[in-house]
Amino acid sequence: MLENAFSGSKKYWTWIIILLILIGIGTITFIYQMNTGLGITGMGRDVTWGFYIAQFTFLVGVAASAVMVVLPYYLHNYKEFGKITILGEFLAVGSVIMCMTFIFADMGQPLRMLNMFLYPTPHSLMFWDAMSLGGYLVLNVLISQVTLDAEKKGMHPPKWIKPIIILSIPWAVSIHTVTAFLYQGLAARPFWLSAIMAPRFLATAFSAGPALLILLCMMLRRTTKFDVGYQPIQKLAIIATYAMLLNVFFLLMEIFTALYSGIPGHAEHFKYLYFGLDGNYRLVPWMWLSTILAVVSLILLVTPKYRNNEKLLVIASASVFLSIWLDKGLGMVVTGFIPSTLGYVPDYWPTLPEVTISIGIYALGALIITVLYKIALSVRRQLKVS
Amino acid sequence: MSIDRRKFLAIAGGAAAIGIAGRRTLKVLAKNVISKPSATLAGKRWAMVIDLKKCRELPGCTKCIQACDYAHNIPDMGNSKDEIKWIWKEKFNHAFVEQENYFVPDDVKNNPAILFCNHCDNPPCTNVCPTQATWKREDGVVMMDWHRCIGCRYCMAACPYGSRSFNWRDPRPHIKQLNPDFPTRERGVVEKCNFCEERLSRGLLPACVEACPVKAMTFGNLEDPNSEIREILNKRFTIRRKPELGTQPEIYYII
Amino acid sequence: MYDTGKVIIGIIIFVLLFTSPLLLNLSSGEGTYRPDPKLPASGTCVESKSYMKDYHMEMLNTWRNMVVRQNYRYLKTSDGKYFEINGHRAEMSLTKTCLNCHHKAEFCDKCHNYLDVQPYCWNCHIDPSLIKKEVER
Structure with a gap:
């Protein structure tokens, strides 16, 4: 099957080469980071996690969202999703690999990575996160490989894969729950210390993930002859709508609890996010942009007339994705550290090398997803021809 | 060379190979029979009381910080972002966040408190470490194993006291005077x-305690009812940082 | 096999290129170079020479785990006695015990450099001879 990745149009190869160049630049910058230390990033003594960990968290959500196409297809026998389950699973594979690479980039001593497994530590949630992410990767590689292989041979997938697919559904929920636990179990950080964090993580995942999948399907329709059709995209849009509504609802609950109770330790983080604190307005415009995008996307998604219009749906999906990325990939992690445990308001903004390495990792993910989609679509096309 | 290969197998080959590695460690152990030091301060639960009243007698004094910096090769990174600190000064409203009253005596308000790791009874940092590179010893010292730390900084996110520092850059060139x-x-x-565990094991007091010219710091064993520290804690009212979190800090302050 | 001659020539060129570092070293006489670590003039080591040759890194690894993780400090050698330096019990310490007699540059580095290994011990553990130099300066 892999041979399909090596034959393609000029456009395909241009895209691959662009990605390879970005990966190359990222790698060189990463080597620079290895030799100089994480001091080249915007992180410091007070803000100890930044852009890398935020991207990791956001992408765990994208990975978990595969369950939103797997579940209707396999549990509710929703046949329309037959064409896109494999796209969801491959998106998960690419996302999990990006997650792992972001963790690797964030470590002070990445070469000691194996210590996590040589000295397994069940009381650390980081251990469980590594376990659940690794397991999820294996599950998705296995499921997509077996189902695609069966499709190629024109047969039904073997029976033994069904329970594994069913297992992948709660597993997807678990990866993002454990990721939320990573944060919400810390007494030191009142901003994260909220029981709604895990449900909200899932809501953001199940809206941003399907929104991205809608955009990918539209892109495939334009660049290849592969068309998933109108119905599945509409179904994805409905999933994204409900999840986004829940997300906004959960966020308002968080803001209410923090601001109405007025406990400084809880309220100040939200003040920093939306109004600025002690003259630091770093995230304010971005958070309001996120808010506006959330409102715009909800207007477009909730109104059937707009949702059914595929051009407006593209705008809506892009708004959902960007709104959640700003919230989770830019604001959520850093704000846990601002103000600091000693009541200071440190500043954080990703540096150029930090962003370059991140772009390299995103390019790596894009390359993996491109190649996997190419393989899947080629197999399907050969089926049609024969 | 063959040992290297075996070491590789021990890592890669799972349980069976770990058995070989274990036996090899035993062999090394059998060669160097090791015993506990005899001259240790025999303690069960180390703690410290800091009398900030005494500390305020010498405003601007940094003897304890200097002693620690030399004893532990603490670099001066020259900026607050990359800063490394084990013991440092902090104004009252930062040291005791959310405990500040509106009206506070000027000398309390304007003079700093001395902060360092609280060596909590219930340390959140050790709980989150994925490699057991930091853990609480039986005598209460919260230890670090720098050979094992992978630099994930989860402990820094978990510490409610800002007591942990990360080496964002190579610290060696920034150390004023190396202590071999x-x-x-x-x-x-x-x-x-x-907690100067390397000094405790030789029967010495922590460097900061020893260096304080006004004897503002009292170090001792909480489990010994006749210890000086217990006497102070029985007589004087002390406070701790963020006690509401249940971490049970073992650094007590007399304000 | 097609093009037998070309293939064989190709293989020969490949083998020559691949082994060229070895061949060059042999021809320049560097191949016979042996590292010459300088032993301290007097004193006994914590263990026998052959043991140290084979196992010094494992011993140091055990030391570090004993000291850091188990709070054992003083060194007992295989004969069951505390190892002493100038009448004091020696610690399990690279800097304080090993380098008390050995000179890093003239002993440790000799073989490490020859084998091109870079033990990361020295990233943190200080070579006391460097400090003496600094003080002299």
């Missing part, structure tokens, strides 16, 4: 106050 008796750190690992 204590290692420096590598870039990419977390560090913090170790």
Whole structure:
């Protein structure tokens, strides 16, 4: 099957080469980071996690969202999703690999990575996160490989894969729950210390993930002859709508609890996010942009007339994705550290090398997803021809 | 060479190979029979009381910080972002966040408190460490193993006291005066106050306690009812940092 | 096999290129170079020479785990006695015990450089001879 990745149009190869160049630049910058230390990033003594960990968290959500196409297809026998389950699973594979690479980039001593497994530590949630992410990767590689292989041979997938697919559904929920636990179990950080964090993580995942999948399907329709059709995209849009509504609802609950109770330790983080604190307005415009995008996307998604219009749906999906990325990939992690445990308001903004390495990792993910989609679509096309 | 290969197998080959590695460690152990030091301060639960009243007698004094910096090769990174600190000064409203009253005596308000690792009874940092590179010893010292730390900084997110520092860059060039008796750190690992465990094991008091010219710091064993520290805690009212979190800090302050 | 001659020539060129570092070293006489670590003039080591040759890194690894993780400090050698330096019990310490007699540059580095290994011990543990130099300066 892999041979399909090596034959393609000029456009395909241009895209691959662009990605390879970005990966190359990222790698060189990463080597620079290895030799100089994480001091080249915007992180410091007070803000100890930044852009890398935020991207990791956001992408765990994208990975978990595969369950939103797997579940209707396999549990509710929703046949329309037959064409896109494999796209969801491959998106998960690419996302999990990006997650792992972001963790690797964030470590002070990445070469000691194996210590996590040589000295397994069940009381650390980081251990469980590594376990659940690794397991999820294996599950998705296995499921997509077996189902695609069966499709190629024109047969039904073997029976033994069904329970594994069913297992992948709660597993997807678990990866993002454990990721939320990573944060919400810390007494030191009142901003994260909220029981709604895990449900909200899932809501953001199940809206941003399907929104991205809608955009990918539209892109495939334009660049290849592969068309998933109108119905599945509409179904994805409905999933994204409900999840986004829940997300906004959960966020308002968080803001209410923090601001109405007025406990400084809880309220100040939200003040920093939306109004600025002690003259630091770093995230304010971005958070309001996120808010506006959330409102715009909800207007477009909730109104059937707009949702059914595929051009407006593209705008809506892009708004959902960007709104959640700003919230989770830019604001959520850093704000846990601002103000600091000693009541200071440190500043954080990703540096150029930090962003370059991140772009390299995103390019790596894009390359993996491109190649996997190419393989899947080629197999399907050969089926049609024969 | 063959040992190297075996070492590789021990890592890669799972349980069976770990057996070989274990036996080899035993062999090394059998060669060097090791015993506990005899001259240790025989304690079960180390703690410290800091009398900030005494500390205020010498405003601007940094003897304790200097002593620690030399004893543990603490670099001066020259900026607050990359800063490494084990013991430092902080104004009252930062040291005791959310405990500040509106009206506070001027000398309390304007003079700093001395902060370092609280060596909590219930340390959140050790709980989150994915490699057991930091853990609480039986005598209460919260230890770090810099050989094992992978630099994930989860402990720094978990510490409610800002007591941990990360080596964002190579610290070696920034150390004013190297102390050969204590290692420096590598870039990419977390560090913090170790309660001078290397001195305790030789029967010495922590460097900061020893260096304080007004004897504002009292170090001792909480489990010994006749210890000086217990006497002070029985007589004087003390406070701790963020006690509401249940971490049970073992650094007590007399305000 | 097609093009037998070309293939064989190709293989020969490949083998020559691949082994060229070895061949060059042999021809320049560097191949016979042996590292010459300088032993301290007097004193006994914590263990026998052959043991140290084979196992010094494992011993140091054990030391570090004993000291850091188990709070054992003083060194007992295989004969069951505390190892002493100038009448004091020696610690399990690279800097304080090993380098008390050995000179890093003239002993440790000799073989490490020859084998091109870079033990990361030195990233943190200080070579006391460097400090003496600094003080002299």
